[in-house]
Amino acid sequence: MKEVSKKLGLPAIEKEILNFWRKENIFQKSIDKRSKEKPFSFYDGPPFATGLPHYGHLLAGTIKDVIPRYKTMQGYRVERRFGWDTHGLPVEYEVEQSLNLNGRHEIKNFGESKFNDECRAIVLRYTKEWKETVERMARWVDFENDYKTMDIDFMESVWWVFKSLWEKGLIYEGLKVVPFSWRVSTPLSNFEANLNYKDVQDPSVTLRFKVDGEKNLYFLAWTTTPWTLPSNMALCLGPKLRYCNIKDQKTGDCYILSKNRIDSYFEDGSYEVLDEFEGEKLKGKTYEPLFNFAKTHIDTTNAWAVHFDDYVSDESGTGIVHLACFGEDDVRIFQRENIPIFDPVDEQGNFKDFMDFLSGINIKDAEKTIIKRLKKEHKMFLHETINHSYPFCWRTDTPLIYKPISTWFVNVEKIKDRMVAHNKKVHWVPRHIRDGRFGKWLENARDWAISRNRFWGTPLPVWKSDDGTVMCVGSVAELEEISEANIKDLHKHFVDKIEFEKDGEKFKRVPEVLDCWFESGSMPYAQEHYPFENKVIFEANFPADFICEGLDQTRGWFYTLAILGAALFDTPAFKNCVVNGLILAEDGKKMSKRLKNYPDPKKMLDKYGADAIRLYMLNSPAVRGEDLRFSEKGLVETTRQQLLPLWNALSFFTTYAKIDEWEPTKKNISIKKNNPMDKWIISRLQKLIEEVKKEMDNYDLNRSVAPFVGFIDLLTNWYIRRSRRRFWKAGRGSDKLAAYATLYTVLLEFSKVIAPFIPFIADGIFQILRREKDHESVHLSLFPKINHYLRDIELEKQMDLVLSTVSMGRALRAKHQLKIRQPLPKIFLITRDPEAKKILEDLAELIIEELNVKEILITPNEEELVNFNAKANFRTLGKKLGKLMKIVAKKISDLDQNEINKIQKGVNISLTINGEVIEFTPEDILLEREEKEGLLVETDNVLTVALDTELNKELIQEGLARELINKVQNMRKEMDLDVMDRIKIIYHGSDIICKAMENFSDFVCLETLSDKIEYQKIGEGSIWDLNGEQCRISITKS
Secondary structure (H helix, E strand, O other): OOOOOOOOOOOHHHHHHHHHHHHHHHHHHHOOOOOOOOEEOOOOOOOOOOOOHHHHHHHHHHHHHHHHEEEEEEHOOOOEEEOOOOOOOOHHHHHHHHOOOOHHHHHHHOOOOHHHEEEEEEEOHHHHHHHHHHHHOOOOEEEEEEEEEOOEEEEHHHHHHHHHHHOOOOOEEEEEEEEOOOOOEOOHHHHHHHHEEEEEEEEEEEEEEEEOOOOEEEEEEEOOOHHHHHHOOOEEEOOEEEEEEEEEEOOOOEEEEEEEHHHHOOOOOOOEEEEEEHHHHHHOOOEEOOOOOOHHHOOOOOOOOOEOOOOOOOOOOOOEEOOOOOOOHHHHHHHHHOOOOOEEEOOOOEEEOOOHHOOOOOOHHHHHHHHHHHHOOEEEEEEEEEEEEEOOOHHHHHHHEEEEEEEEEOOOOOOOOHHHHHHHOEEEOOHHHHHHHHHHHHOOOOOOEOEOOOOOOOOOOOEEEEEOOOOEOOHHHHHHHOOOOOOOOOHHHOOOOOOOEEEOOOEEEEOEEEOOOHHHHHHHHHHOOOOOOHHHHHHHHHOEEEEEEHHHHHHOHHHHHHHHHHHHHOOOOOEEEEEOOEEEEOOOOOOOOOOOOOHHHHHHHHHHHHHHHHHHHHOOHHHHEEEEEEEEHHHHHHHHHHHHHHHHHHHHHHHHHHHHOOOOOHHHHHHOOHHHHHHHHHHHHHHHHHHHHHHOOOOOOHHHHHHHHHOOOOHHHHHHHHHHHHHHHOOOOOHHHHHHHHHHHHHHHHHHHHHHOOOHHHHHHHHHOOOOOOOHHHHHHHOOOOHHOOOHHHHHHHHHHHHHHHHHHHHHHHHOOOOOOOOOEEEEEEEEHHHHHHHHHHHHHHHHHHHEOOOOEEOOOHHHHHEEEEEOHHHHHHHHHHHHHHHHHHHHHOHHHHHHHHHHHOOOOOOOOOOOEEOOOOOEEEEEEEEOOOOOEEEOOOEEEEEEEOOHHHHHHHHHHHHHHHHHHHHHHHOOOOOOOOOEEEEEHHHHHHHHHHHHHHHHHHOOOOOEEEEOOOOEEEEEEEEOOEEEEEEEOO
8 A cells, every 4th residue: 555645735646646647547437337328418618729728618618527437427428529619709899909900891801711711710829728727627528539620521511500490490590680790790699798888988878859740849858879860760668558748848849658657758737738638649650850861862752750559668768669670579670560670870880971960970979979960960968877787799899780781590480499498398597597597598589690700610601692582501511513623621711612503593602601509509419410421320319318508508509409409309419518617817897918916727726736626616606506705815715624624634544554464355354343423424425325315416516525524524534633642552453453444445535426526536545545456547446335234324424413512612612712731620511311321321431532621410300500580572472461561571580490490391481461371382482691600611402511720720731732732733743753753842931940850751652752842041942931930841762
């Protein structure tokens, strides 16, 4: 059996283990040793490789590692491939910036072919760093057999997906108002628009629209997007909402607005209501346009009239909505009322050339100019500002607009009901995601805009003829057959050159590329080049057994997987989905490179190691789908409270096993274990195995981690601490050998329990403890099975009571600053439960030793420790007694001890109040406890603990002796002495210290392995404070 290195820190140990995994190819062996007949399928959502991994990636990556490791230990064959999202806006935007290009026009001038070559050149720039970080985080995933969305095989499968939807009638081209990023001149999907909302301050303006044929009558309409006003083509009212025509007393002007909104605009007494009516009474009314731009560009016959729709509300604004072509409802009403669309904004978000004083100005920049003009022309009624949440482009961080464009859609609404039904079959963690965030998103799903007016992506496989005939192509072979071209690449700058004739018509490809989210949603099929290859493999592993990503992907990757799974195979695309929360900076803000408000992941890995980061994140709200405020303090605490104690437990074991030449032979391990501590820790191990398996089978990582974190404390802070003397004592008695066998077994089996979660330290423990016949790595082992024969629930209950007692005793000491090394005369344990009393009596010695007290008294009588005062419970008695309450309260406060005893026992009491006998229940009387002098008291439901704190001379001296022992042990560690090295102690201190050392010299020598302790006036050594007494101590090796 190897010995634990005391000189290496955990990060260095991890690197040694990582090298071992690489050298021995342990990851591949963990797959090869499992049968192909028992597969477990996992899909890895592809990240962009244009940036370095951040904590969000580390969290999701950890979860993606824990589940496959666990399933492997359950006997499943878990192949997992890494993937790269290589297309889309993130890549294009970065190239635009590096080349100083601004928008589509400049890219076209630069050359689409050259631009795409630049995209290809940078797209895998950080793959080396990604691989290093992923491996350093102990995540096992296949990088050699990775997939890339820009590979021709992947793109061909995406074409197959598109054509399959086409053949099912789920693809169409149409004019719709969609989210539009003017910075990159492309439409976005609705879920992309939801990725990046920001709180912003915008203008809030209310306009005067003059009613035709009336002298001073105006409609009032409100908007927070003044840039849309030059495109205004109609006003819309609620047909059944109540409106008023009111007269402004100050100006004499009359205004029409919702009755419920008058108070928001006019003060009491400042107006006169001339008329009240339902909205539809205004049918046929027209008004003067704010601007005349549209008159010279479209037919305005049906423009600038009042229309009605139920979507209009009077909860904000004026109850009258200004309609332009930049809203879904607006365009819906335009189409219904045959109102032409007037869109004066180009793809770069600038007003077009014919827009006079607005020509060439960005829409947001133009708002001040528009407002100024409207004020000058007396068309502005009110100008304010508003703070509200507004969507920004998830990649360029510029405000989105909603714009009517002709684009390609997946008809999601046609299959929405099937998607909702499929979602009910998916096991979500946390569970509330299914019917909450994701379920509600599905219920309100709209058609998906899948085409982008961009360059670097999978081209739409659609060719059109001059007269509008459309052909969809689903494979390379199909395109080669109809075009007679030799196709080696499917990117836009290659396939746009492919034109062909059919039935006398010439066909050219439409210019758009597919949304990169369409590619991500296609990855289950495209990573296998399905259906062109691997048909059997794909169909055996679809739907995926497990996927995982962050909460934001409920409207991203999870959603696109669900759409395409339902559309192609009428099934969910995955069976189990773990959703992690977001990682925020310590101050609760979004992590920002610019603000540098989070610690560098690489530095944290080097400083604390991967297991610390993994365990910190896994034992946090982040695996419950909630946010985690990442803090380096969390890594410090995880290392100090869990990882180091566990590693020190291994070190403790191997150190004494080496001294006693104990080896894990079959005979030594199978020795009978009679000590209750051994039986208890083995029983708790069985309980732990059962708990972790149950929760891991349910994909609940948070509830899987908490039990083993608690077990580390039980093992190190209770079992080993209470068993230390069994290892220290001389000889090879049966109790000592049983302690070795128990600790060896527990550590070895525990390494298997924790292997999926903290794989480095798990294998570190396993490597040191493994025998020749064992697997070469814990990660090739099977997960432990519970041995019900070793489970002793009764003993666990007994020890839980002892632990509770000790915990309360420790809490009392800590609360009153009484060091555990200072012995106290007595502990009182009060319980009325006979079973609890017997347990405490049987295990009294444990409590005495752990709490460092000289005597234990167990009694059912709490009055020995506290004085009781009775008070009336006003909550239960107030209504019942009314005016008598004051008299009753005085009577209850005067109750004697006999009456109080009855209340304690749950017996009703009777009191005479103003000649009337009234009965009171124990619920009517509150008992307050006051500690007797010299006692400290702590209470829970079953037990009351009290410590006697009065110290005599002997106790004070023993406390000093124990303090000196503690300092000497620290000095031994600093000198790097072996645990069995003998020493000599020389000390110099006050008379009180000298007297303590005289009386407790044997105790000090025994505890410190000292051959001699003597008093001398010395100049060297260390000065220590022993309970307020200064003492100089020097130790030398004997």
